[in-house]
Amino acid sequence: xxxxxIVKELVCTIKDPSLRSGKIFVVQLLNLDLTEKDRYVIALxxxxxxxPGDIVLLVTGSGARKVDGNTDLPIDCAVTAKVENFNIEEKxxx
Amino acid sequence: xxxxxIVKELVCTIKDPSLRSGKIFVVQLLNLDLTEKDRYVIALxxxxxxxPGDIVLLVTGSGARKVDGNTDLPIDCAVTAKVENFNIEEKxxx
Amino acid sequence: xxxxxIVKELVCTIKDPSLRSGKIFVVQLLNLDLTEKDRYVIALxxxxxxxPGDIVLLVTGSGARKVDGNTDLPIDCAVTAKVENFNIEEKxxx
Amino acid sequence: xxxxxIVKELVCTIKDPSLRSGKIFVVQLLNLDLTEKDRYVIALxxxxxxxPGDIVLLVTGSGARKVDGNTDLPIDCAVTAKVENFNIEEKxxx
Amino acid sequence: xxxxxIVKELVCTIKDPSLRSGKIFVVQLLNLDLTEKDRYVIALxxxxxxxPGDIVLLVTGSGARKVDGNTDLPIDCAVTAKVENFNIEEKxxx
Numbered sequence: 001x002x003x004x005x006i007v008k009e010l011v012c013t014i015k016d017p018s019l020r021s022g023k024i025f026v027v028q029l030l031n032l033d034l035t036e037k038d039r040y041v042i043a044l045x046x047x048x049x050x051x052p053g054d055i056v057l058l059v060t061g062s063g064a065r066k067v068d069g070n071t072d073l074p075i076d077c078a079v080t081a082k083v084e085n086f087n088i089e090e091k092x093x094x
Numbered sequence: 095x096x097x098x099x100i101v102k103e104l105v106c107t108i109k110d111p112s113l114r115s116g117k118i119f120v121v122q123l124l125n126l127d128l129t130e131k132d133r134y135v136i137a138l139x140x141x142x143x144x145x146p147g148d149i150v151l152l153v154t155g156s157g158a159r160k161v162d163g164n165t166d167l168p169i170d171c172a173v174t175a176k177v178e179n180f181n182i183e184e185k186x187x188x
Numbered sequence: 189x190x191x192x193x194i195v196k197e198l199v200c201t202i203k204d205p206s207l208r209s210g211k212i213f214v215v216q217l218l219n220l221d222l223t224e225k226d227r228y229v230i231a232l233x234x235x236x237x238x239x240p241g242d243i244v245l246l247v248t249g250s251g252a253r254k255v256d257g258n259t260d261l262p263i264d265c266a267v268t269a270k271v272e273n274f275n276i277e278e279k280x281x282x
Numbered sequence: 283x284x285x286x287x288i289v290k291e292l293v294c295t296i297k298d299p300s301l302r303s304g305k306i307f308v309v310q311l312l313n314l315d316l317t318e319k320d321r322y323v324i325a326l327x328x329x330x331x332x333x334p335g336d337i338v339l340l341v342t343g344s345g346a347r348k349v350d351g352n353t354d355l356p357i358d359c360a361v362t363a364k365v366e367n368f369n370i371e372e373k374x375x376x
Numbered sequence: 377x378x379x380x381x382i383v384k385e386l387v388c389t390i391k392d393p394s395l396r397s398g399k400i401f402v403v404q405l406l407n408l409d410l411t412e413k414d415r416y417v418i419a420l421x422x423x424x425x426x427x428p429g430d431i432v433l434l435v436t437g438s439g440a441r442k443v444d445g446n447t448d449l450p451i452d453c454a455v456t457a458k459v460e461n462f463n464i465e466e467k468x469x470x
Contacts, residue, residue, distance in 0.1 A: 283417070284417065364388060
């Protein structure tokens with residue numbers, strides 16, 4: 001999986017009939033310090049209620065169709081969680 | 095998924111027998127400002143009626159076979175929607 | 189999918205028992221102007237009768253096993269068509 | 283598969299309901315001399331009990347869901363083993 | 377598929393229980409002239425009896441689990457054949 005930041009929604013009038021639920025978002029990929037990479041993906045967000053500005057965990061490939069509500073959808077990337085922060089265990093820091 | 099612009103159709107006389115429906119298009123990949131990247135893919139467009147000049151949403155991998163009409167086709171990339179425009183929510187802009 | 193040019197056949201004596209049919213070819217990847225990229229793949233060609241010098245359409249990933257005769261083979265890339273030429277619709281040219 | 287070093291845990295409060303077990307780790311990818319690459323992935327570690335500082339073997343794609351306990355999870359990368367050392371056979375060294 | 381040269385074996389004591397058979401090898405990727413690329417993968421070799429120094433054909437993704445003995449293993453890359461040499465047809469040479 002990788003980290004991204006939701007930027008904006010894609011508006012599609014002509015689309016595959018199975019793409020009825022969820023929102024199709026442009027997501028900017030992030031470095032580990034949460035600065036933006038010069039790369040984007042298009043990802044489906046279905047039932048988590050997330051949107052522009054949220055930092056999210058993305059799953060790619062067939063795993064995107066294992067997210068709740070995404071079964072059999074014609075997608076290859078989906079939002080699977082909202083990232084709150086990092087938990088660095090002390091044994092690694094010292 | 096990613097964004098692309100349909101450029102032209104590929105003509106194949108000798109081909110896998112399952113590739114009877116749909117058109118096989120050369121698609122130029124796009125940056126978010128819709129300028130063209132120096133990369134292309136070959137994608138199947140089956141039932142949406144799209145063609146050269148259209149800006150489209152592409153799905154890769156096994157997801158390409160989840161598009162309506164593409165079940166079990168020997169493909170790894172398909173057109174899944176026509177992109178109209180972007181919807182930038184205000185909370186992200188200011 | 190992507191475009192390639194078949195270069196030569198790979199000879200393997202010790203191999204997985206399921207790789208009995210078809211030929212395993214070295215395929216040079218192509219730019220859209222059909223010049224060769226500095227990248228190759230190894231692809232299976234099973235029932236189309238194509239060989240060195242042919243410009244072909246390649247399918248990667250699980251889609252390679254959807255080509256006629258390739259079901260359940262341990263492959264990730266297959267030849268799926270011979271490319272004849274491009275059909276550029278006039279509305280795109282002018 | 284590839285080699286990585288577990289760095290820290292990702293904390294997600296809003297997430298897909300299936301992501302209840304295991305830990306979601308940031309993993310830095312490694313060169314063969316075990317120096318860190320400038321690339322990371324996010325991977326699930328479920329039943330092995332590994333954590334920050336451990337050098338691990340990562341499996342990507344649908345294979346990540348073949349790890350014990352990961353069936354049907356919405357993931358594309360998982361920890362599958364802890365790497366102890368390399369066994370270089372002598373016939374290759376001399 | 378792609379070409380690689382087996383370098384050394386990876387030793388893992390803590391690992392997924394399904395990884396009992398076969399050897400987990402570090403494989404250096406090769407250019408077509410068989411010089412080594414600056415990239416490696418970790419691949420499973422199960423029933424072919426190959427080892428360090430052998431030039432091999434690698435299959436990635438779900439295809440790695442189609443190699444004999446690899447069904448349902450948590451892997452994304454496997455050795456599928458030993459490469460002997462190339463067969464360049466004369467029509468391509470002149």
